[in-house]
Amino acid sequence: MNLTKKIATLGALAVIGAFTVSNAANVGVINEEAIYTGYNGFGAIQMQIEKLRGEYGPKLQTEFNKLNNFKTDAEKQAYFDKNVRSIQEKYNQEEAKVLAPLDTKVGEAIKAVANEKNIDVIAMNPSSVGAVKEGNQVIDLTQDVVARINK
Structure with a gap:
């Protein structure tokens, strides 16, 4: 799953996390995009992905352009498939x-940071912390996770 899809999926998880969070004692929040982009080796990964896009992009564009030659949606769908x-x-x-x-x-x-900090629930979107019951502890784990992956 690419990073953009992953981030979009996390939005949906945040809603679920916000619902679950309301009964937790210790809530950890993370910003997964910040974690990935905070990884020291992320530039090299981006370069590899860009290389793949450079390889596959023109192929896909050529095929998408051919779709315009078909008149019906059924023909387009069959060609696409x-x-x-x-x-x-x-x-x-x-x-x-x-x-x-x-x-x-x-x-x-x-997982390691959550265990070290005795976190009961992790919400994947810092904005979901508004659903936490009053008196519960909310801890942003983002920087701790970035530090750990960069060890």
Whole structure:
């Protein structure tokens, strides 16, 4: 899952997290985008992703341009399914391979920091902390996680 999709997904998780957070004693919040961009090796990862986009982008653009030649939605869909989808899937797989080591590192760091700070629930969006019951402790773990992944 690329970073943009991941961030969009986190928005939905924040709503769920906000609901769950209302009964927690210790709530940790993280800004996943800040964690990923705070990783010292993120520039190299971005370069790899840009290289993939450079490789797959023109292929996809050519195929999308061909879609304009079809008159019906059914023809367009059939062409898309036959020619475009496989290119997109291959790109997504390649991008996931590039991001996988960092995804693993971030996940492990979040778990470790949450355990160290005795966090009951983690909300993936700092704006969701408004749903926390009065008196509960809210801790921003973002910088702690960034520090851990950069060790």
